[in-house]
Amino acid sequence: xxxxxxxxxxxxxxxxxxxxxxxxxxxxxxxxxxxxxxxxxxxxxxxxxxxxxxxxxxxxxxxxxxxxxxxxxxxxxxxxxxxxxxxxxxxxxxxxxxxxxxxxxxxxxxx
Amino acid sequence: xxxxxxxxxxxxxxxxxxxxxxxxxxxxxxxxxxxxxxxxxxxxxxxxxxxxxxxxxxxxxxxxxxxxxxxxxxxxxxxxxxxxxxxxxxxxxxxxxxxxxxxxxxxxxxxxxxxxxxxxxxxxxxxxxxxxxxxxxxxxxxxxxxxxxxxxxxxxxxxxxxxxxxxxxxxxxxxxxxxxxxxxxxxxxxxxxxxxxxxxxxxxxxxxxxxxxxxxxxxxxxxxxxxxxxxxxxxxxxxxxxxxxxxxxxxxxxxxxxxxxxxxxxxxxxxxxxxxxxxxxxxxxxxxxxxxxxxxxxxxxxxxxxxxxxxxxxxxxxxxxxxxxxxxxxxxxxxxxxxxxxxxxxxxxxxx
Numbered sequence: 001x002x003x004x005x006x007x008x009x010x011x012x013x014x015x016x017x018x019x020x021x022x023x024x025x026x027x028x029x030x031x032x033x034x035x036x037x038x039x040x041x042x043x044x045x046x047x048x049x050x051x052x053x054x055x056x057x058x059x060x061x062x063x064x065x066x067x068x069x070x071x072x073x074x075x076x077x078x079x080x081x082x083x084x085x086x087x088x089x090x091x092x093x094x095x096x097x098x099x100x101x102x103x104x105x106x107x108x109x110x111x
Numbered sequence: 112x113x114x115x116x117x118x119x120x121x122x123x124x125x126x127x128x129x130x131x132x133x134x135x136x137x138x139x140x141x142x143x144x145x146x147x148x149x150x151x152x153x154x155x156x157x158x159x160x161x162x163x164x165x166x167x168x169x170x171x172x173x174x175x176x177x178x179x180x181x182x183x184x185x186x187x188x189x190x191x192x193x194x195x196x197x198x199x200x201x202x203x204x205x206x207x208x209x210x211x212x213x214x215x216x217x218x219x220x221x222x223x224x225x226x227x228x229x230x231x232x233x234x235x236x237x238x239x240x241x242x243x244x245x246x247x248x249x250x251x252x253x254x255x256x257x258x259x260x261x262x263x264x265x266x267x268x269x270x271x272x273x274x275x276x277x278x279x280x281x282x283x284x285x286x287x288x289x290x291x292x293x294x295x296x297x298x299x300x301x302x303x304x305x306x307x308x309x310x311x312x313x314x315x316x317x318x319x320x321x322x323x324x325x326x327x328x329x330x331x332x333x334x335x336x337x338x339x340x341x342x343x344x345x346x347x348x349x350x351x352x353x354x355x356x357x358x359x360x361x362x363x364x365x366x367x368x369x370x371x372x373x374x375x376x377x378x379x380x381x382x383x384x385x386x387x388x389x390x391x392x393x394x395x396x397x398x399x400x401x402x403x404x405x406x407x408x409x410x411x412x413x414x415x416x417x418x419x420x421x422x423x424x425x426x427x428x429x430x431x432x433x434x435x436x437x438x439x440x441x442x443x444x445x446x447x448x449x450x451x452x453x454x455x456x457x458x459x460x461x462x463x
Contacts, residue, residue, distance in 0.1 A: 012380055012384075042334075043331075043334070044334065044338075068327050071323070071324075071325060071327045072323065072327050072328055072329065072330040073330045073334070073335075074278060074279075074321075074330065074335055074338055074339075076280055076282075076283070
Protein backbone atom coordinates (compact mmCIF):
# COMPACT_ATOMS: atom_id res chain seq x y z
CA UNK A 1 0.00 0.00 0.00
CA UNK A 2 1.35 3.37 -0.98
CA UNK A 3 2.34 5.73 1.83
CA UNK A 4 1.28 8.76 -0.18
CA UNK A 5 -2.16 9.74 -1.45
CA UNK A 6 -0.89 10.50 -4.95
CA UNK A 7 1.23 7.99 -6.88
CA UNK A 8 2.30 9.20 -10.37
CA UNK A 9 2.12 5.68 -11.82
CA UNK A 10 -1.56 5.44 -10.75
CA UNK A 11 -2.42 7.54 -13.78
CA UNK A 12 -1.59 4.52 -15.95
CA UNK A 13 -4.24 2.56 -14.03
CA UNK A 14 -7.03 5.07 -14.65
CA UNK A 15 -8.59 2.81 -17.28
CA UNK A 16 -8.98 0.06 -14.67
CA UNK A 17 -11.74 2.12 -13.00
CA UNK A 18 -13.99 0.34 -15.48
CA UNK A 19 -13.22 -3.06 -13.91
CA UNK A 20 -15.36 -2.34 -10.83
CA UNK A 21 -18.23 -0.78 -12.73
CA UNK A 22 -18.02 -1.54 -16.39
CA UNK A 23 -21.13 0.27 -17.54
CA UNK A 24 -20.46 3.56 -15.77
CA UNK A 25 -16.72 3.42 -16.47
CA UNK A 26 -17.28 2.80 -20.17
CA UNK A 27 -19.87 5.58 -20.34
CA UNK A 28 -17.42 7.95 -18.69
CA UNK A 29 -14.53 7.17 -21.04
CA UNK A 30 -16.78 7.30 -24.11
CA UNK A 31 -17.99 10.71 -23.00
CA UNK A 32 -14.47 11.86 -22.13
CA UNK A 33 -13.03 10.80 -25.49
CA UNK A 34 -15.91 12.43 -27.38
CA UNK A 35 -15.36 15.71 -25.54
CA UNK A 36 -11.77 15.91 -26.75
CA UNK A 37 -12.49 15.21 -30.41
CA UNK A 38 -12.18 18.04 -32.93
CA UNK A 39 -15.40 20.05 -32.92
CA UNK A 40 -16.26 23.73 -32.93
CA UNK A 41 -13.06 23.96 -30.88
CA UNK A 42 -9.86 22.31 -32.08
CA UNK A 43 -8.28 19.51 -30.03
CA UNK A 44 -5.38 21.90 -29.45
CA UNK A 45 -7.68 24.52 -27.90
CA UNK A 46 -9.36 21.84 -25.80
CA UNK A 47 -5.97 20.64 -24.57
CA UNK A 48 -5.12 24.15 -23.34
CA UNK A 49 -8.51 24.49 -21.61
CA UNK A 50 -7.94 21.09 -19.97
CA UNK A 51 -4.51 22.23 -18.79
CA UNK A 52 -5.93 25.39 -17.23
CA UNK A 53 -8.74 23.46 -15.51
CA UNK A 54 -6.24 20.83 -14.31
CA UNK A 55 -4.55 23.60 -12.37
CA UNK A 56 -7.69 25.19 -10.96
CA UNK A 57 -8.78 21.70 -9.84
CA UNK A 58 -5.24 21.10 -8.51
CA UNK A 59 -5.29 17.62 -10.02
CA UNK A 60 -1.70 16.32 -10.27
CA UNK A 61 -2.68 13.48 -12.60
CA UNK A 62 -4.44 15.92 -14.94
CA UNK A 63 -1.47 18.32 -14.86
CA UNK A 64 0.91 15.48 -15.82
CA UNK A 65 -1.45 14.28 -18.53
CA UNK A 66 -2.15 17.65 -20.15
CA UNK A 67 1.42 18.96 -19.91
CA UNK A 68 2.43 15.90 -21.91
CA UNK A 69 -0.58 16.24 -24.21
CA UNK A 70 0.40 19.86 -24.91
CA UNK A 71 3.97 18.87 -25.79
CA UNK A 72 2.68 16.18 -28.11
CA UNK A 73 0.54 18.72 -29.90
CA UNK A 74 3.47 21.09 -30.35
CA UNK A 75 2.00 23.60 -27.89
CA UNK A 76 4.77 25.86 -26.64
CA UNK A 77 5.57 26.38 -22.97
CA UNK A 78 4.63 30.05 -23.35
CA UNK A 79 1.15 29.03 -24.52
CA UNK A 80 0.85 26.52 -21.68
CA UNK A 81 1.83 29.09 -19.05
CA UNK A 82 -0.64 31.62 -20.47
CA UNK A 83 -3.38 29.00 -20.13
CA UNK A 84 -2.38 28.38 -16.50
CA UNK A 85 -2.56 32.13 -15.88
CA UNK A 86 -6.09 32.19 -17.30
CA UNK A 87 -7.07 29.53 -14.76
CA UNK A 88 -5.23 31.39 -12.03
CA UNK A 89 -6.90 34.70 -12.91
CA UNK A 90 -10.37 33.15 -12.83
CA UNK A 91 -9.61 31.42 -9.54
CA UNK A 92 -8.31 34.61 -7.89
CA UNK A 93 -11.10 36.64 -9.49
CA UNK A 94 -13.59 34.20 -8.00
CA UNK A 95 -12.17 34.97 -4.57
CA UNK A 96 -11.95 38.69 -5.07
CA UNK A 97 -15.44 39.15 -6.51
CA UNK A 98 -16.76 37.99 -3.10
CA UNK A 99 -15.31 41.22 -1.80
CA UNK A 100 -18.43 42.86 -3.22
CA UNK A 101 -20.53 40.71 -0.89
CA UNK A 102 -18.32 41.83 2.00
CA UNK A 103 -18.77 45.47 0.94
CA UNK A 104 -22.55 45.00 0.66
CA UNK A 105 -22.73 43.52 4.14
CA UNK A 106 -20.48 46.13 5.73
CA UNK A 107 -22.44 48.94 4.03
CA UNK A 108 -25.74 47.48 5.22
CA UNK A 109 -24.57 47.08 8.78
CA UNK A 110 -22.51 50.20 9.11
CA UNK A 111 -23.20 52.36 6.08
CA UNK B 112 26.13 25.14 -32.55
CA UNK B 113 25.86 22.73 -29.60
CA UNK B 114 28.65 20.18 -29.89
CA UNK B 115 28.17 17.06 -27.86
CA UNK B 116 30.07 13.86 -28.38
CA UNK B 117 28.58 10.64 -29.71
CA UNK B 118 28.04 7.73 -27.33
CA UNK B 119 30.84 5.96 -29.21
CA UNK B 120 33.29 8.78 -28.57
CA UNK B 121 32.25 8.91 -24.92
CA UNK B 122 32.77 5.14 -24.77
CA UNK B 123 29.32 4.88 -23.22
CA UNK B 124 27.99 1.41 -22.45
CA UNK B 125 24.99 2.30 -24.58
CA UNK B 126 27.21 2.61 -27.65
CA UNK B 127 27.08 -1.20 -27.62
CA UNK B 128 24.03 -2.63 -29.36
CA UNK B 129 24.04 -5.69 -27.09
CA UNK B 130 23.68 -3.48 -24.04
CA UNK B 131 20.75 -1.65 -25.64
CA UNK B 132 19.03 -4.91 -26.54
CA UNK B 133 19.59 -6.16 -23.00
CA UNK B 134 17.89 -3.08 -21.54
CA UNK B 135 15.00 -3.42 -24.00
CA UNK B 136 14.40 -7.03 -22.98
CA UNK B 137 14.92 -6.57 -19.27
CA UNK B 138 12.90 -4.82 -16.54
CA UNK B 139 9.26 -4.25 -17.39
CA UNK B 140 9.32 -6.85 -20.16
CA UNK B 141 11.21 -9.54 -18.27
CA UNK B 142 8.92 -9.17 -15.26
CA UNK B 143 5.87 -9.52 -17.49
CA UNK B 144 4.55 -6.10 -16.49
CA UNK B 145 4.47 -5.23 -20.17
CA UNK B 146 4.10 -7.69 -23.05
CA UNK B 147 7.05 -8.10 -25.41
CA UNK B 148 6.56 -6.97 -29.01
CA UNK B 149 6.69 -10.59 -30.10
CA UNK B 150 3.85 -11.47 -27.71
CA UNK B 151 1.84 -8.46 -28.81
CA UNK B 152 2.00 -9.19 -32.55
CA UNK B 153 1.40 -12.88 -31.89
CA UNK B 154 -2.06 -11.87 -30.63
CA UNK B 155 -2.93 -10.83 -34.19
CA UNK B 156 -1.03 -13.70 -35.82
CA UNK B 157 1.65 -11.45 -37.21
CA UNK B 158 4.58 -13.32 -35.72
CA UNK B 159 6.90 -14.07 -37.38
CA UNK B 160 6.70 -10.76 -39.19
CA UNK B 161 7.28 -11.24 -42.90
CA UNK B 162 8.21 -8.84 -45.71
CA UNK B 163 5.78 -7.71 -48.37
CA UNK B 164 6.77 -6.38 -51.79
CA UNK B 165 10.06 -4.47 -51.53
CA UNK B 166 9.43 -0.78 -52.18
CA UNK B 167 12.26 1.14 -50.55
CA UNK B 168 15.98 0.65 -50.66
CA UNK B 169 17.47 2.77 -47.90
CA UNK B 170 21.22 3.26 -48.02
CA UNK B 171 23.21 4.76 -45.17
CA UNK B 172 26.24 6.58 -46.59
CA UNK B 173 27.92 6.96 -43.22
CA UNK B 174 27.48 7.98 -39.61
CA UNK B 175 29.45 11.23 -39.90
CA UNK B 176 27.32 14.32 -39.32
CA UNK B 177 27.85 18.02 -38.69
CA UNK B 178 25.26 17.88 -35.89
CA UNK B 179 25.00 15.93 -32.64
CA UNK B 180 21.26 15.79 -32.04
CA UNK B 181 20.02 14.73 -28.62
CA UNK B 182 17.65 12.09 -29.99
CA UNK B 183 19.82 10.63 -32.78
CA UNK B 184 19.24 6.89 -33.19
CA UNK B 185 22.33 6.65 -35.39
CA UNK B 186 24.59 8.16 -32.71
CA UNK B 187 25.90 10.29 -35.56
CA UNK B 188 28.29 13.20 -35.20
CA UNK B 189 31.52 14.77 -36.44
CA UNK B 190 33.50 12.20 -34.46
CA UNK B 191 32.01 9.20 -36.33
CA UNK B 192 34.36 7.99 -39.06
CA UNK B 193 32.22 5.21 -40.56
CA UNK B 194 31.78 6.28 -44.18
CA UNK B 195 30.73 4.22 -47.21
CA UNK B 196 33.62 3.65 -49.63
CA UNK B 197 33.38 4.09 -53.40
CA UNK B 198 33.83 0.35 -53.75
CA UNK B 199 30.72 -0.31 -51.61
CA UNK B 200 28.86 2.40 -53.54
CA UNK B 201 29.66 0.54 -56.77
CA UNK B 202 28.13 -2.58 -55.23
CA UNK B 203 25.09 -0.53 -54.24
CA UNK B 204 24.74 0.79 -57.79
CA UNK B 205 24.62 -2.79 -59.05
CA UNK B 206 21.68 -3.62 -56.80
CA UNK B 207 19.92 -0.30 -57.53
CA UNK B 208 19.94 -1.32 -61.22
CA UNK B 209 18.19 -4.60 -60.54
CA UNK B 210 15.97 -3.88 -57.54
CA UNK B 211 12.21 -4.01 -57.70
CA UNK B 212 12.06 -1.09 -55.24
CA UNK B 213 10.58 2.15 -56.57
CA UNK B 214 12.24 4.38 -53.96
CA UNK B 215 15.90 4.98 -53.21
CA UNK B 216 16.43 6.66 -49.85
CA UNK B 217 19.91 8.00 -48.98
CA UNK B 218 20.53 8.71 -45.35
CA UNK B 219 23.31 9.09 -42.78
CA UNK B 220 24.65 10.91 -40.63
CA UNK B 221 24.75 13.70 -43.13
CA UNK B 222 24.99 11.78 -46.42
CA UNK B 223 26.38 14.89 -48.13
CA UNK B 224 29.56 14.58 -46.01
CA UNK B 225 30.53 11.39 -47.78
CA UNK B 226 33.29 12.54 -50.20
CA UNK B 227 31.73 10.49 -53.01
CA UNK B 228 28.16 11.63 -52.35
CA UNK B 229 27.78 13.72 -55.52
CA UNK B 230 29.33 11.05 -57.72
CA UNK B 231 26.99 8.47 -56.24
CA UNK B 232 23.86 10.63 -56.65
CA UNK B 233 24.76 11.34 -60.28
CA UNK B 234 25.23 7.64 -61.06
CA UNK B 235 22.18 6.48 -59.10
CA UNK B 236 19.95 9.12 -60.70
CA UNK B 237 20.54 7.59 -64.12
CA UNK B 238 19.09 4.23 -63.15
CA UNK B 239 15.51 5.41 -63.37
CA UNK B 240 14.33 4.99 -59.77
CA UNK B 241 10.90 6.62 -59.40
CA UNK B 242 11.47 8.45 -56.13
CA UNK B 243 15.04 9.41 -55.22
CA UNK B 244 15.24 10.71 -51.65
CA UNK B 245 18.11 12.39 -49.85
CA UNK B 246 17.64 12.94 -46.12
CA UNK B 247 19.34 16.27 -45.61
CA UNK B 248 19.63 17.82 -42.16
CA UNK B 249 19.38 21.35 -43.71
CA UNK B 250 22.23 22.88 -41.67
CA UNK B 251 24.77 21.04 -43.83
CA UNK B 252 23.74 23.36 -46.68
CA UNK B 253 24.91 26.36 -44.61
CA UNK B 254 27.75 24.59 -42.76
CA UNK B 255 30.52 25.23 -45.26
CA UNK B 256 30.91 27.03 -48.60
CA UNK B 257 31.44 23.75 -50.40
CA UNK B 258 27.88 22.74 -49.52
CA UNK B 259 26.16 26.04 -50.41
CA UNK B 260 25.28 24.83 -53.92
CA UNK B 261 23.58 21.65 -52.67
CA UNK B 262 20.06 22.97 -53.48
CA UNK B 263 21.09 23.41 -57.13
CA UNK B 264 22.75 20.01 -57.10
CA UNK B 265 19.58 18.40 -55.72
CA UNK B 266 17.53 20.19 -58.38
CA UNK B 267 19.81 19.03 -61.19
CA UNK B 268 19.18 15.38 -60.31
CA UNK B 269 15.54 15.89 -59.30
CA UNK B 270 16.25 14.67 -55.79
CA UNK B 271 13.36 14.54 -53.32
CA UNK B 272 14.63 16.32 -50.20
CA UNK B 273 13.41 15.22 -46.77
CA UNK B 274 14.66 17.25 -43.83
CA UNK B 275 14.29 17.23 -40.08
CA UNK B 276 12.60 20.13 -38.36
CA UNK B 277 11.55 19.39 -34.77
CA UNK B 278 9.51 22.56 -34.29
CA UNK B 279 8.64 25.91 -35.81
CA UNK B 280 10.15 27.74 -32.85
CA UNK B 281 13.85 28.41 -32.28
CA UNK B 282 13.90 27.24 -28.64
CA UNK B 283 12.52 23.76 -29.19
CA UNK B 284 14.53 23.13 -32.34
CA UNK B 285 17.84 24.23 -30.83
CA UNK B 286 17.20 22.24 -27.66
CA UNK B 287 17.01 19.03 -29.64
CA UNK B 288 19.44 19.67 -32.48
CA UNK B 289 21.95 22.14 -31.09
CA UNK B 290 22.11 25.89 -30.69
CA UNK B 291 22.02 27.80 -33.98
CA UNK B 292 20.36 24.91 -35.85
CA UNK B 293 17.02 26.70 -36.17
CA UNK B 294 18.42 29.82 -37.87
CA UNK B 295 20.60 27.75 -40.21
CA UNK B 296 17.66 25.47 -41.05
CA UNK B 297 15.45 28.46 -41.87
CA UNK B 298 18.19 29.88 -44.08
CA UNK B 299 18.58 26.52 -45.86
CA UNK B 300 14.81 26.19 -46.35
CA UNK B 301 14.73 29.65 -47.91
CA UNK B 302 17.46 28.71 -50.35
CA UNK B 303 15.55 25.53 -51.28
CA UNK B 304 12.31 27.51 -51.71
CA UNK B 305 14.15 30.08 -53.84
CA UNK B 306 14.84 27.49 -56.56
CA UNK B 307 11.38 25.93 -56.35
CA UNK B 308 11.73 23.22 -53.69
CA UNK B 309 8.61 22.85 -51.56
CA UNK B 310 6.65 25.52 -53.41
CA UNK B 311 2.94 24.89 -54.04
CA UNK B 312 2.48 22.81 -57.23
CA UNK B 313 6.24 22.41 -57.65
CA UNK B 314 7.58 19.01 -58.70
CA UNK B 315 10.68 19.62 -56.61
CA UNK B 316 9.61 17.81 -53.48
CA UNK B 317 10.56 19.11 -50.06
CA UNK B 318 9.13 17.31 -47.05
CA UNK B 319 9.87 17.89 -43.39
CA UNK B 320 10.21 15.38 -40.61
CA UNK B 321 8.95 16.17 -37.14
CA UNK B 322 10.04 14.08 -34.21
CA UNK B 323 9.30 15.08 -30.62
CA UNK B 324 11.95 16.99 -28.70
CA UNK B 325 11.50 14.92 -25.54
CA UNK B 326 9.98 11.87 -23.89
CA UNK B 327 6.57 12.06 -25.53
CA UNK B 328 4.90 10.72 -28.65
CA UNK B 329 4.02 12.75 -31.74
CA UNK B 330 0.49 14.00 -32.14
CA UNK B 331 -1.75 13.76 -35.18
CA UNK B 332 0.37 14.21 -38.32
CA UNK B 333 -2.24 16.20 -40.25
CA UNK B 334 -2.80 18.77 -37.49
CA UNK B 335 0.95 19.08 -36.86
CA UNK B 336 1.43 19.71 -40.58
CA UNK B 337 -1.22 22.43 -40.46
CA UNK B 338 0.50 24.12 -37.51
CA UNK B 339 3.97 23.86 -39.11
CA UNK B 340 2.71 25.26 -42.43
CA UNK B 341 0.91 28.16 -40.82
CA UNK B 342 3.82 29.12 -38.55
CA UNK B 343 6.62 28.76 -41.13
CA UNK B 344 4.60 30.71 -43.70
CA UNK B 345 3.61 33.49 -41.30
CA UNK B 346 7.00 33.86 -39.63
CA UNK B 347 9.41 33.20 -42.50
CA UNK B 348 7.36 32.85 -45.71
CA UNK B 349 8.63 29.28 -46.00
CA UNK B 350 6.80 26.57 -47.91
CA UNK B 351 7.11 22.79 -47.86
CA UNK B 352 5.00 19.89 -49.09
CA UNK B 353 4.38 17.23 -46.43
CA UNK B 354 5.20 16.83 -42.78
CA UNK B 355 6.08 13.34 -41.54
CA UNK B 356 5.53 12.80 -37.82
CA UNK B 357 8.01 10.23 -36.59
CA UNK B 358 8.16 8.60 -33.16
CA UNK B 359 11.53 8.50 -31.40
CA UNK B 360 12.54 4.88 -30.93
CA UNK B 361 14.10 3.93 -27.59
CA UNK B 362 17.57 3.15 -28.90
CA UNK B 363 21.00 4.77 -28.93
CA UNK B 364 21.12 8.44 -27.82
CA UNK B 365 17.37 8.65 -27.26
CA UNK B 366 17.53 5.58 -25.01
CA UNK B 367 20.45 7.21 -23.18
CA UNK B 368 18.36 10.37 -22.75
CA UNK B 369 15.31 8.39 -21.53
CA UNK B 370 17.34 6.58 -18.90
CA UNK B 371 19.29 9.66 -17.77
CA UNK B 372 16.09 11.72 -17.42
CA UNK B 373 14.23 8.91 -15.60
CA UNK B 374 11.65 8.72 -18.40
CA UNK B 375 12.44 5.26 -19.74
CA UNK B 376 9.67 3.29 -17.98
CA UNK B 377 6.97 5.89 -18.63
CA UNK B 378 8.01 6.09 -22.28
CA UNK B 379 7.85 2.31 -22.74
CA UNK B 380 4.43 2.30 -21.07
CA UNK B 381 3.30 5.06 -23.41
CA UNK B 382 4.54 3.13 -26.47
CA UNK B 383 2.86 -0.11 -25.40
CA UNK B 384 -0.39 1.64 -24.44
CA UNK B 385 -0.45 3.37 -27.83
CA UNK B 386 0.15 0.08 -29.68
CA UNK B 387 -2.04 0.04 -32.75
CA UNK B 388 -2.47 -3.39 -34.38
CA UNK B 389 -3.51 -1.72 -37.65
CA UNK B 390 -0.06 -0.15 -37.95
CA UNK B 391 1.65 -3.55 -37.79
CA UNK B 392 0.60 -4.48 -41.33
CA UNK B 393 2.43 -1.47 -42.74
CA UNK B 394 5.58 -1.15 -40.64
CA UNK B 395 8.44 -0.04 -42.85
CA UNK B 396 10.54 -3.15 -42.29
CA UNK B 397 7.94 -5.00 -44.37
CA UNK B 398 8.70 -2.97 -47.52
CA UNK B 399 12.26 -1.76 -46.92
CA UNK B 400 15.82 -3.03 -46.98
CA UNK B 401 18.36 -0.97 -45.11
CA UNK B 402 22.00 -1.05 -46.25
CA UNK B 403 24.73 0.05 -43.86
CA UNK B 404 27.84 2.08 -44.76
CA UNK B 405 29.82 -1.17 -44.93
CA UNK B 406 27.27 -3.04 -47.03
CA UNK B 407 25.45 -5.15 -44.44
CA UNK B 408 21.71 -5.63 -44.86
CA UNK B 409 19.04 -4.94 -42.24
CA UNK B 410 15.26 -4.97 -41.94
CA UNK B 411 15.28 -1.25 -41.12
CA UNK B 412 17.52 1.61 -40.08
CA UNK B 413 16.81 0.92 -36.39
CA UNK B 414 17.81 -2.74 -36.64
CA UNK B 415 20.95 -1.50 -38.39
CA UNK B 416 21.84 0.62 -35.38
CA UNK B 417 21.20 -2.37 -33.10
CA UNK B 418 23.33 -4.50 -35.42
CA UNK B 419 20.49 -6.96 -35.99
CA UNK B 420 21.38 -8.15 -39.49
CA UNK B 421 18.67 -9.69 -41.67
CA UNK B 422 17.82 -13.28 -40.80
CA UNK B 423 18.69 -14.57 -44.24
CA UNK B 424 21.40 -16.49 -46.06
CA UNK B 425 22.01 -13.16 -47.76
CA UNK B 426 23.36 -10.64 -45.28
CA UNK B 427 25.65 -8.44 -47.38
CA UNK B 428 25.26 -6.55 -50.66
CA UNK B 429 28.09 -8.66 -52.12
CA UNK B 430 25.62 -11.57 -52.12
CA UNK B 431 22.47 -9.50 -52.72
CA UNK B 432 19.50 -11.55 -53.86
CA UNK B 433 16.10 -9.92 -53.52
CA UNK B 434 14.13 -13.14 -53.94
CA UNK B 435 16.00 -14.85 -51.13
CA UNK B 436 15.69 -11.76 -48.94
CA UNK B 437 11.94 -11.69 -49.41
CA UNK B 438 11.69 -15.09 -47.71
CA UNK B 439 13.21 -13.88 -44.46
CA UNK B 440 11.57 -13.35 -41.09
CA UNK B 441 11.93 -9.80 -39.77
CA UNK B 442 13.79 -9.44 -36.48
CA UNK B 443 11.76 -7.69 -33.80
CA UNK B 444 12.38 -6.45 -30.28
CA UNK B 445 10.76 -3.97 -27.92
CA UNK B 446 12.04 -0.93 -29.89
CA UNK B 447 9.54 -1.97 -32.59
CA UNK B 448 6.73 -0.58 -30.41
CA UNK B 449 7.97 2.81 -31.63
CA UNK B 450 6.73 2.02 -35.13
CA UNK B 451 3.29 0.78 -34.04
CA UNK B 452 2.33 3.49 -31.54
CA UNK B 453 -0.72 5.57 -32.33
CA UNK B 454 -0.99 6.14 -36.05
CA UNK B 455 2.30 4.26 -36.50
CA UNK B 456 5.64 5.65 -37.55
CA UNK B 457 8.07 5.18 -40.41
CA UNK B 458 10.61 7.19 -42.37
CA UNK B 459 7.61 8.11 -44.57
CA UNK B 460 5.50 9.27 -41.63
CA UNK B 461 2.40 7.66 -40.15
CA UNK B 462 1.13 4.25 -41.23
CA UNK B 463 -2.45 3.62 -40.13
